[in-house]
Structures are given as C-alpha cells and as structure tokens.
Amino acid sequence: MSTTGDDAGHCSNGLTAQKFREATPDERAVYRKWLRGIIFVYGALLLMSGVAAVASYSVARPTQLTKLSVPHAPAWPRTN
Numbered sequence: 001m002s003t004t005g006d007d008a009g010h011c012s013n014g015l016t017a018q019k020f021r022e023a024t025p026d027e028r029a030v031y032r033k034w035l036r037g038i039i040f041v042y043g044a045l046l047l048m049s050g051v052a053a054v055a056s057y058s059v060a061r062p063t064q065l066t067k068l069s070v071p072h073a074p075a076w077p078r079t080n
Contacts, residue, residue: 020028 015031020031023031
C-alpha cells in the first residue's frame, strides 16, 4: 500500500487532497454540493431524533410530576 502524504483513508478511489486540487472547478462544485447535502441529511436526522427524544420525555413527564408534586398530608390523630 502506498501513501501519498495525506491522510484521506485507505480507499484507492477516495478523494484525496491532491485529487481535489487537481479537479476542475465544476468537479469541485459538485463535490461541495454533495458534501452540503450529506451534512443536511445527517443534521436533519439528528434534529428529528432530538425532537423525538424530547417528545417522548414530555409524554412521560406529567405522570411523573403528578406523582411527585402531590404531597400526601400525614394523618395526625386528633386529640379533643
């Protein structure tokens, strides 16, 4: 396995820094659009999972707060 000095991974067909510098402006634009799309997709997935986690927590929360927020008064015997 040969190394070219940059750490772009072990895949022989992957994008390296040298290949990116040698690419045409159109190829660079396509790569940047692709990269923005990937970041958008993973960002959307992260946001949706966060919303789902908050929603599932808020559904369980009122039941837990109701049990905790209603203090039961101690039964004191009356002396009359």
